[in-house]
Amino acid sequence: MGAWMRNAKPYLLLVAVQFGSAGMFIFAMDAIAKGMSHYVFIVYRNAIASVTLAPFAFLLEKKVRPKMTVRVFVEIMALAFFEIILDQCFALLGMKYTSASFLSAVMNSAPSITFLLAVILRMERMKIKEVACQAKVIGTVVT
Incomplete structure (x- = not known):
């Protein structure tokens, strides 16, 4: 059973991520339908993700992360803005005009x-x- 579980772990994690994404889209659709600004939702979502993931990043990636230089900091900020923030902003803005299932299909x-x-x-x-x-x-x- 141990070998089966070890081999199945990546697939189970992929399924869990898909369920998590679908749940997040449904939750976001509900929050936006009740009047929450998609900008506020993005701030809350990223704040919760940062608080949740930062301790793991600091503890588990301590030896492999690059030294924080100005260039690395600028690259991180550019990636955060152009990829994460704009992606979420456009996705949630589009959610006003479509359904959560359509957004899930497009994101996939x-x-x-x-x-x-x-x-x-x-x-x-x-x-x-x-x-x-x-x-x-x-x-x-x-x-």
């Missing part, structure tokens, strides 16, 4: 779009004989 297609852009911009090499590449292509087509 993001890896496929990223893969397509990486192939088009030649950042990803297509070696179609490799199993990993075949899996990426099949996943992109299915999505």
Whole structure:
């Protein structure tokens, strides 16, 4: 049973993440429908995530994180603004006009779009004989 659980752990975690995402979309839709500003929701969501994850990051990643320089700090802030904040802002803004299930489907297609852009911009090499590449292509087509 131990080996089965060890092998199944990544798949179980993926399912748990999908349930968590769906729950968050439903919760966000309800909060926005009751009048909460999507900007306020983003602040609350990121504050809770920071308070929850920061202790784990400090304890578990202490030896592998880079030294905090001005450049690293600017990169972190740019990534936080352009990826996380704008992504959440546009997603929650779009939620006003669509449903949580539509938003969930669109958000789940993001890896496929990223893969397509990486192939088009030649950042990803297509070696179609490799199993990993075949899996990426099949996943992109299915999505």
